[in-house]
Amino acid sequence: MEILPIISDSTNELETIFEDLHAHPEIGFTETRTAQIVAEKLRAFGVDEVHTGIAKTGVVGLIRGKGGGNRRIGLRADMDALPIDETTGLAYASTTPGAMHACGHDGHTTMLLGAAKHLAETRDFDGTVVLIFQPAEEGLGGARGMLAEGLFEQFPCDEIYGMHNRPSGEPGQVAICKGPAMAGSSFFDIHIQGKGSHAARPQESRDPLVVASALVGQIQTILSRNVSPEDTCVVSITQIHSGSAYNVVPDTATLCGTIRYFDDAVCKLAETRMKELCDGLALAYGVEIRLDLRNVFDVLVNDAELSDAYLEAAADVVGAANVRDDLPPVTGSEDFADMLKIVPGAYCVVGHAGTMPLHNPGFVLDKGILPVGASIMARMAERRLPLAGQ
Structure with missing residues (x-):
């Protein structure tokens, strides 16, 4: 040395x-x-x-x-x-x-x-x-x-x-x-606005936790069914926030996470599919979903x-x-x-x-x-x- x-x-x-x-x-x-x-x-x-x-x-x-x-x-x-x-x-x-x-x-x-x-x-x-x-x-x-x-x-x-x-x-x-x-990175926040209710009467709600759970699973299909296995991309859900009581179906839920990529086109594909999934699940469940995507690292x-x-x-x-x-x-x-x-x-x-x-x-x-x-x-x-x- x-x-x-x-x-x-x-x-x-x-x-x-x-x-x-x-x-x-x-x-x-x-x-x-x-x-x-x-x-x-x-x-x-x-x-x-x-x-x-x-x-x-x-x-x-x-x-x-x-x-x-x-x-x-x-x-x-x-x-x-x-x-x-x-x-x-x-x-x-x-x-x-x-x-x-x-x-x-x-x-x-x-x-x-x-x-x-x-x-x-x-x-x-x-x-x-x-x-x-x-x-x-x-x-x-x-x-x-x-x-x-x-x-x-x-x-x-x-x-x-x-x-x-x-x-x-x-x-x-x-x-x-x-x-x-080193990978580029985008961070995202997905805000789900549903309708709360008493936990004993969930049929009166539009449960944002059900939507959030569906989104967690659906977002994983972006890599397995949209991105070529020859391309490197990571999509991770890292936070879920919702609810405050045992007996209340909450009004809202938030998912947060990150996309990592080496090709801008791959990142764009992942972001587009994420937006389409949010729009589709919002329609299917009758809730509002707002996606906030922002590039953080090149x-x-x-x-x-x-x-x-x-x-x-x-x-x-x-x-x-x-x-x-x-x-x-x-x-x-x-x-x-x-x-x-x-x-x-x-x-x-x-x-x-x-x-x-x-x-x-x-x-x-x-x-x-x-x-x-x-x-x-x-x-x-x-x-x-x-x-x-x-």
């Missing part, structure tokens, strides 16, 4: 930052404390410009290299936590009820800060590194918020790179899936050439034997995809010793990943912005 010297010497500092962020998680668009710490650290590290308040809590820093060139490389990390109560029992566990860094964004933020420290001290590159600390990745539209406020108009990038921890039990293993790598597509470049930079740190470009696509989603739709780049995963899955209340990020991820990001910037003669 070839951790960059400045980052290696800063390991204790990075772990302290990480533990502090972990103990004080903040949900998307409320990362006020996190953003303040990020901005303070960037200024202390000598970053040339620090801009705050982008999409409420986003932070952008600029570091100019020795060469003074015009090319610009973006490095991005997410900052938000999840609405989960932590059960790890760590000494630095969350002190905020109902919030936890169960996806490791505290680690991502720390790694980019470590890269920033190295790059600001050495400046062994020709051009500008754009450090992007993004809020609200967890389905709340943080990337789209930053883009809507002119992220790349204010801070243009020629290429951009992101990173995620992978609790694989394989520390130092870096992998990329070239091309479509398909994340890694540029093949830049993926190779990313792995070459990673190999400088973890060794060529520990990088791979054959990671299969995953049906999870990541809003870095929105940035990659505008600026070419790549997104890698870095393995660590932890094995508890992401988004689990017992998830623990192995702190050993911090200098590894920081070094890979820093090397990526240096490789893509080489000084003359290097």
Whole structure:
């Protein structure tokens, strides 16, 4: 393992930052404390410009290299936590009820800060590194918020790179899936307006629970009877809400869930069939059904050439034997995809010793990943912005 010297010497500092962020998680668009710490650290590290308040809590820093060139490389990390109560029992566990860094964004933020420290001290590159600390990745539209406020108009990038921890039990293993790598996603809410009654006289009702139950079954036929088995698509009902008493047939019911896809046409097909099923069951049962569908994530597509470049930079740190470009696509989603739709780049995963899955209340990020991820990001910037003669 070839951790960059400045980052290696800063390991204790990075772990302290990480533990502090972990103990004080903040949900998307409320990362006020996190953003303040990020901005303070960037200024202390000598970053040339620090801009705050982008999409409420986003932070952008600029570091100019020795060469003074015009090319610009973006490095991005997410900052938000999840609405989960932590059960790890760590000494630095969350002190905020109902919030936890169960996806490791505290680690991502720390790694980019470590890269920033190295790059600001050495400046062994020709051009500008754009450090992007993004809020609200967890389905709340943080990337789209930053883009809507002119992220790349204010801070243009020629290429951009992101990173995620992978609790694989394989520390130092870096992998990329070239091309479509992570699924796009739409979220949906189905609101059923029926007619309530006394539970002893259900014939006087138009029972929304019966309709909801029918919809759960019918929606599963979208994949089995409409989508080709050669296409990847997932439709999941994840919430059912209705009723408040044992002896009342309720007026309303709500279903919520998600569609995951790799092809826009497949997503459109699933959405169309869902609307047709809602309209048909509304007519059949004599109720009103309103479908609220909204796209939340685009398909994340890694540029093949830049993926190779990313792995070459990673190999400088973890060794060529520990990088791979054959990671299969995953049906999870990541809003870095929105940035990659505008600026070419790549997104890698870095393995660590932890094995508890992401988004689990017992998830623990192995702190050993911090200098590894920081070094890979820093090397990526240096490789893509080489000084003359290097």
